[in-house]
Amino acid sequence: MQHFRQKSMAGQVISSIAYGIDMLPENDPYVADAENLLRSAVTGTTREMPSWFPGARYKRYAREWYPIVVGAVKTTYDKVKSKLDDIWVARAIPASMYLGGTDTTVSALQTFTLAMILYPEVQRKAQAEIDRVVGSSRLPDFSDQDALPYVQAVLKGVSRWHLVTPLGAPRKVIVSDVYEGYYIPAGSIIIPNVWGMMHDPAVFAEPDRFHPERWLSPDAPAFPNPVFGFGARQCPGRVLARASVWSNIVGIFKLAAFDITPTEDGPPEEAYTSGAISYVKPFRCNILPRSTVAASLVRATESDG
Numbered sequence: 001m002q003h004f005r006q007k008s009m010a011g012q013v014i015s016s017i018a019y020g021i022d023m024l025p026e027n028d029p030y031v032a033d034a035e036n037l038l039r040s041a042v043t044g045t046t047r048e049m050p051s052w053f054p055g056a057r058y059k060r061y062a063r064e065w066y067p068i069v070v071g072a073v074k075t076t077y078d079k080v081k082s083k084l085d086d087i088w089v090a091r092a093i094p095a096s097m098y099l100g101g102t103d104t105t106v107s108a109l110q111t112f113t114l115a116m117i118l119y120p121e122v123q124r125k126a127q128a129e130i131d132r133v134v135g136s137s138r139l140p141d142f143s144d145q146d147a148l149p150y151v152q153a154v155l156k157g158v159s160r161w162h163l164v165t166p167l168g169a170p171r172k173v174i175v176s177d178v179y180e181g182y183y184i185p186a187g188s189i190i191i192p193n194v195w196g197m198m199h200d201p202a203v204f205a206e207p208d209r210f211h212p213e214r215w216l217s218p219d220a221p222a223f224p225n226p227v228f229g230f231g232a233r234q235c236p237g238r239v240l241a242r243a244s245v246w247s248n249i250v251g252i253f254k255l256a257a258f259d260i261t262p263t264e265d266g267p268p269e270e271a272y273t274s275g276a277i278s279y280v281k282p283f284r285c286n287i288l289p290r291s292t293v294a295a296s297l298v299r300a301t302e303s304d305g
């Protein structure tokens with residue numbers, strides 16, 4: 001996870017936009033703070049769902065998390081406070097960007113890596129498209145997106161195959177309503193089953209299969225989809241998220257330059273953690289340069305900073 005968060009740029013991009021902080025390549029203290037916070041939030045949401053359920057345990061957890069939340073928001077803010085007014089909102093905005101944007105992107109990148117190992121034919125097809133369109137003398141950039149439809153379909157496949165936030169975010173019903181014969185009283189909490197929507201066999205044939213081709217057919221379901229939530233509170237970082245996942249997957253770190261293969265122990269299990277944000281369970285794999293040219297192109301981007 002540390003590797004993905006720091007090396008994959010997911011955390012680097014967000015911390016640089018939100019705080020103007022360049023992370024350390026290893027053992028960054030801000031990453032440690034954020035990990036503590038996310039661990040408490042993710043574990044807590046799972047353990048205590050539904051969160052409105054009365055009980056002393058929830059209150060105890062809330063007391064334990066409070067200093068962690070405040071610590072993560074404050075430590076990063078203190079680093080840049082000379083540039084901002086001292087108000088809570090100014091602290092919370094970059095913190096919510098970092099906390100909302102890092103592990104979600106990390107989870108998507110983990111799923112991508114697992115998919116490439118379990119579906120090597122997809123990896124080969126995507127690499128063949130990159131080689132054909134971009135060639136081997138440079139790495140792809142954003143201007144290549146439209147010319148790489150199969151790779152775009154791989155990205156869509158990653159967000160559908162395994163949902164970063166399988167249950168989306170809860171909503172409270174303000175006014176009593178009836179939906180498909182069900183009476184929903186005001187005050188009810190609705191939890192959207194986004195996983196169910198994206199794995200509905202009536203919409204996605206063989207829903208558990210990673211099959212980017214489904215996005216290329218003329219009757220492909222519309223995209224964007226509910227993976228970024230709903231309505232006014234839909235994920236505000238979705239454009240950045242797509243760009244970040246694209247640049248990680250296609251360019252500097254992955255498909256264009258590297259082959260992702262199983263280790264001698266064989267392919268990993270398709271196993272995920274449960275929680276508000278779901279991750280692939282830790283696995284080992286080989287990520288090796290496709291050629292000496294690819295290796296030197298990646299080294300050049302690293303020395304560019």
Ligand code: HEM
Nearest residue numbers: 096097100101104105164169228229230233234235237241
């Ligand atoms: C693959 C990456 C990402 C996924 C799958 C994702 C998914 C989501 C989802 C499902 C929600 C809840 C939306 C709702 O309430 O309906 C959300 C909220 C949010 N996301 Fe993301 N997100 C991602 C990346 C990011 C990034 C890069 C940022 C910031 C730079 C970000 C910042 C936020 C914030 C601040 C919220 C809370 C919005 C609110 O409550 O008004 N997310 N995200």
